[in-house]
Amino acid sequence: KGLRGKEHQRAPRIPSQFSQEERVAMKEALKGAIQIPTVSFSPEELNTTALAEFGEYIHKVFPTVFKTSFIRHEAVGEYSHLFTVQGSDPSLQPYMLLAHIDVVPAPDEGWDVPPFSGLESDGFIYGRGTLDNKNSLMAILQALELLLIRNYIPRRSFFIALGHDEEVSGVNGARKISALLQARGIQLAFIVDEGSFILDGFIPNLQKPFAMVSVSEKGAINLMLQVNMTPGHSSAPPKETSIGILAAAVSRLEQTPMPNMFGGGPLKMALQQLANEFPFPTNIVLSNLWLFQPLVSRLMERNYITNALVRTTTALTMFNAGIKVNVIPPVAQATVNFRIHPAQTVQEVLKLAKDIVADDRIQFHVLNAFDPLPVSPSDDQALGYQLLRQTIQSVFPEVNIVAPGTCIGNTDSRHYTNLTTGIYRFNPIYLQPQSFSSIHGINEKISVLAYETQVKFIFEFIQNADADPRQGPSMPSWGLMAVGSFSLLTIPGPSCLPVDVSCS
Ligand SMILES: CCCCCCCC/C=C\CCCCCCCC(=O)N[C@@H](CCCCN)C(=O)O
Numbered sequence: 001k002g003l004r005g006k007e008h009q010r011a012p013r014i015p016s017q018f019s020q021e022e023r024v025a026m027k028e029a030l031k032g033a034i035q036i037p038t039v040s041f042s043p044e045e046l047n048t049t050a051l052a053e054f055g056e057y058i059h060k061v062f063p064t065v066f067k068t069s070f071i072r073h074e075a076v077g078e079y080s081h082l083f084t085v086q087g088s089d090p091s092l093q094p095y096m097l098l099a100h101i102d103v104v105p106a107p108d109e110g111w112d113v114p115p116f117s118g119l120e121s122d123g124f125i126y127g128r129g130t131l132d133n134k135n136s137l138m139a140i141l142q143a144l145e146l147l148l149i150r151n152y153i154p155r156r157s158f159f160i161a162l163g164h165d166e167e168v169s170g171v172n173g174a175r176k177i178s179a180l181l182q183a184r185g186i187q188l189a190f191i192v193d194e195g196s197f198i199l200d201g202f203i204p205n206l207q208k209p210f211a212m213v214s215v216s217e218k219g220a221i222n223l224m225l226q227v228n229m230t231p232g233h234s235s236a237p238p239k240e241t242s243i244g245i246l247a248a249a250v251s252r253l254e255q256t257p258m259p260n261m262f263g264g265g266p267l268k269m270a271l272q273q274l275a276n277e278f279p280f281p282t283n284i285v286l287s288n289l290w291l292f293q294p295l296v297s298r299l300m301e302r303n304y305i306t307n308a309l310v311r312t313t314t315a316l317t318m319f320n321a322g323i324k325v326n327v328i329p330p331v332a333q334a335t336v337n338f339r340i341h342p343a344q345t346v347q348e349v350l351k352l353a354k355d356i357v358a359d360d361r362i363q364f365h366v367l368n369a370f371d372p373l374p375v376s377p378s379d380d381q382a383l384g385y386q387l388l389r390q391t392i393q394s395v396f397p398e399v400n401i402v403a404p405g406t407c408i409g410n411t412d413s414r415h416y417t418n419l420t421t422g423i424y425r426f427n428p429i430y431l432q433p434q435s436f437s438s439i440h441g442i443n444e445k446i447s448v449l450a451y452e453t454q455v456k457f458i459f460e461f462i463q464n465a466d467a468d469p470r471q472g473p474s475m476p477s478w479g480l481m482a483v484g485s486f487s488l489l490t491i492p493g494p495s496c497l498p499v500d501v502s503c504s
C-alpha cells in the first residue's frame with residue numbers, strides 16, 4: 001500500500017457496520033483471549049507461559065495487523081507489545097491507545113463458570129479479564145484489523161501499547177515502553193487507557209447513565225507499620241505486646257478518615273455538569289455548590305464508592321505477627337494501602353498518618369508511593385478529551401453527559417506522563433455497581449453486545465482522530481477552536497516518527 005505522495009488525502013469514512021461472520025469471529029476471538037490465564041500474582045510471579053502464548057494468539061487472530069507494511073510490531077520487556085502505526089500525514093501528532101494483557105488471580109470459588117473458560121451464557125461472555133482489560137486489548141486490535149481489511153490507511157500515526165504486568169506495577173511493561181518511546185523522541189497528543197466507564201446507578205437519584213472520562217488518577221502509598229518488642233513467655237505477659245500496640249495503631253488509622261477534600265479535584269466540575277440530570281431539589285443544590293458544598297461533600301461520604309472520590313482512602317490490607325501460641329511475639333507488621341486524593345501529596349498523607357498513629361514505638365516503612373497524577377485538560381481545545389466526547393456522542397447517542405473524573409484505581413498510563421499531558425482513562429462500556437464489584441471479584445462478564453459496541457467505538461475513534469479539524473460538515477464544535485492551536489499539536493520536521501517503516 002503506497003503512502004508516499006498521498007500524505008494529505010483524506011480517506012472516505014468507513015461505516016462501523018460488521019457482518020454476521022465478523023461479529024461471530026470477534027466474540028470467539030475474545031473468548032480465546034480469556035482462556036489464556038495471563039495471571040500476575042506479584043511483580044516476581046507472572047504466568048510467563050501464558051504471556052508467551054498470548055503473544056502467539058494475537059498473531060493468529062489479527063493476521064492483517066501483523067502483516068501490514070506501515071505497522072511495526074515490537075515485543076518489549078519480553079511479553080509486552082508495542083505497535084507503531086505510521087499514518088500518512090506526518091504533520092499530525094501521534095496518539096496512543098493502551099490496554100493490558102495480565103489479569104488478577106481468579107480462584108474457581110464463587111464463580112458460576114470457571115473463570116478462564118470464556119463461556120458464553122445468556123448473551124454474556126464470562127471470565128477474568130472480560131472487563132479488566134482483555135476487552136479493551138482485543139477491541140483495539142480487532143477494530144484495527146477490521147479497518148485494515150477495509151483498506152483504511154490512517155492519517156494520524158498512533159501507537160498501541162499492551163502491557164504485561166499492569167496488575168503488579170507495570171515496571172517491566174509500560175515503564176519500558178515509555179522509556180523506549182522517550183528515547184525515540186516521541187511526544188504524544190494524548191493517551192487513552194482503561195480506568196472509567198459509562199456509569200449507571202452509582203449516584204442516588206441520578207436516573208440516567210453518564211460517561212465519566214477520568215482526567216486524573218489517585219496516588220498511592222503502601223505503608224508498612226512495624227512494632228518490635230522483647231519476646232517472652234506468654235504465661236507472664238507485659239501490659240502491652242507488639243500485636244496490641246500495632247492493632248491499636250491501625251485501628252486509629254481506620255477510625256480516623258483522611259480529610260474530605262471535595263472541591264479540590266475534577267469531581268466538583270462533574271457534579272455541576274450533571275446538575276440538570278437530577279430531579280428537584282438536587283438540581284438546585286448541585287447548581288449552587290458555592291452554597292451547598294458542605295452538604296454535598298457530606299452526602300458523598302455516605303457511599304463507599306463516592307467516598308473514595310472525596311478523600312484519600314485508608315485500607316488495612318495485611319497484618320502479620322506471632323510465631324507460636326505461647327510466645328510473646330517479638331515483631332508485628334501491618335500494611336496500609338492509601339489511595340491519595342488529587343488535592344493531596346504523599347508527604348502530606350504520611351504526616352497525617354504519623355499524627356493519627358501518634359506512637360513513637362511504631363516504625364513507618366514506605367514500601368512504595370507516588371503522588372496523584374496531574375489533571376489532564378478537558379476544555380474545548382483538549383484533542384483527546386474532545387475526540388472521546390465526539391465518539392461517545394456518536395456511539396452512545398442516549399448518553400447526555402460526558403464529564404471529567406478521577407480514577408480511583410491505578411493504571412499503566414501513569415508511566416507515560418513523560419510523553420504527554422493528555423491522559424484519558426475511559427472504557428466505552430456501561431458499568432453498574434454490581435459489575436464494578438466483579439472487577440477483581442467473581443463472575444466478571446461482558447455482554448456480547450457491549451463488546452461489539454466497544455469494537456465499534458474504537459473503529460470510529462481511529463477515524464475521528466484522522467478527521468481534519470479544518471474541514472468537513474461533521475466537524476465537532478471544538479474543531480474551529482482547534483485551528484488556533486493546530487501548530488501546538490504538530491511536531492516540526494518531516495516525520496514525527498523516527499522509526500523506519502517501509503510504506504512502499
Ligand atoms: C460521581 C461519580 C461516581 C463515580 C463512581 C466511580 C466508579 C468507579 C468506576 C471505575 C473505576 C474502575 C477502576 C478500574 C481501574 C483499576 C485498575 C487496577 O485495578 N489497578 C491496580 C493497579 C495495581 C498496580 C500495582 N500497585 C490498582 O489500582 O490496584
Ligand SMILES: [Zn+2]
Pocket residue numbers: 100132133166194
Ligand atoms: Zn486493568
Ligand SMILES: [Zn+2]
Pocket residue numbers: 104132167440
Ligand atoms: Zn485490574
